[in-house]
Amino acid sequence: MEYRKLPCGDEKISVIGLGSGSLPEDIEKSEEIISAAIDSGVNFFDMATAIKPPLYAFKKAFEGRRDKVLTQVHFGAVYGDGKYGWTQDLGKIKEQAAWNFETFGIDYTDFGFLHCIDTHEDLDRSLAPGGVWDYMKSLKAEGKIRHLGFSSHEPGIARRLIETGLVDLFMFSINPAYDYQKGGEHARGGVAERMELYRDCEKAGVGISVMKPFAGGQLLDGKTSIFGRALTHTQCIQYALDKPAVMTVLPGVRSLEDLQVALHYVSATPDERDYSVIGEFTPKSAEGVCVYCNHCQPCPAGLNVALINKYYDLAQAGDELAKGHYEKLDLHASDCLKCGHCESRCPFHVKQEARLEEIAAYFGR
Structure with a gap:
């Protein structure tokens, strides 16, 4: 495994992390995947799932090796009815946070993230006095959060939060479809704006953890890729890791087989990692x-x-x-x-x- 040092701390983060959004409902299978990832050198885990059951798998998988893993816990992702939900209700967030710490078997999280802030109105509410951000800062003061961060798809939101001077790492979507220069604007923000954000993060010592490295799987299939041609998992991972400030890429996995496909990056040859083929794509492909x-x-x-x-x-x-x-x-x-x-x-x-x-x-x- 390859590791990158967090600019604002001593933590060394595996370049391949684990996104939990696709973990299976079967708790034992999820635990098996998480344990196998740790055994393979993966030490960075995003803790936002699509359904509640996989959350129970972390405690046993982490048992006896908490010092070997880094956790990314989201404040705003809730699971009251067993499925993922989004909220800015502080009472619900506090209740979910307490449940998370107990269920994961941890007394702190390495990274506490303001979850999925994509509008300035939502950000204003989060940053208001007595809001979620103040609550998270209080947890940091208590040692229950070691690094503050957030997840977003909006460059303008990212800039506002980074300007607080409190953010050490944030989660952002990076892949060739969203950044592709000749194909127009993908995701939110044009290529120039997004690249400027990555560069400014590098200058400021703020790291990025990457979600959606395969554009939700679209880039892996020629029928769904906006380029009309499929890319490989390894090409997409290398593309994201080559961007300034990127610490780790968090592919979602549904099985041990998916995990092994993602981990192939570590042993991939330079030719396998080469994604220069995207230079051949034109907007007509889409x-x-x-x-x-x-x-x-x-x-x-x-x-x-x-x-x-x-x-x-x-x-x-x-x-x-x-x-x-x-x-x-x-x-x-x-x-x-x-x-x-x-x-x-x-x-x-x-x-x-x-x-x-x-x-x-x-x-x-």
Whole structure:
């Protein structure tokens, strides 16, 4: 395993971590995966799952080797009904935090993350006096959180939190689809804005843990890749690790087989790690596929068409958390006015009206 030192501390973080969003419902199988990851040198674990059962697997897997693992616990991810939910309710967050510490068998978390802050309104509420951020700072003062951080998909949000001077590490989506220079804007923020964020983090000594390295699995299949060609797990991992400030990449795994595929990166040859093939891709590769470029904005109905499409694609690829992110949007696919505005402006000729009907039926809204 390869390790990178956290700029603001002594921790050495494995370049391959473990994302927990896809861990199986079977607790014993999840425990087996976590234990196998530790045995293979993985020491960084994100603790946000799509369903509650896998959370019970960490305690036994960590038993006797707490000093060998680094935990990334999210404040705002809740599991009251057994499934992932998002909240800014401080009472619910405190209740979930107490449950987490007890269930994981830990008395502190190495990284405490403000969970999934994607709008400035949500951030304002989190940073308000007596809000979630103040609560997390109090836990840090008590030693229950060793490093503060956050997860977000929005570069502007990331900058505001980094400017507090309190953030040591944050979680961000990085992959060729979101950053690809010739293909327009992927995820949130254009390529220049995103790259400037990575560079500024490196200068400021703030690390990044990477989520969605495979774009929810889309990049691994030529049929779903916006490039019309599949990339490998190793190419995507290397791409993310080559970005400034990146400490670790957190692939989601469903099985021991998935874990071994991700861990192949460690022994991969230079040729296997080479992702220069993306230089051959052109925007024409994405014809008819929504690449979340936002050229359709502003929508007359106020829909965030790109995010609606993104969460649908991620859900289709098996990301259980995507449905929760979709439901958090103010407007949904069913609010489409069918005015034709987005289709007239789309450079990739996506039949967006029909697609939004499909998305509305899929999510039931």
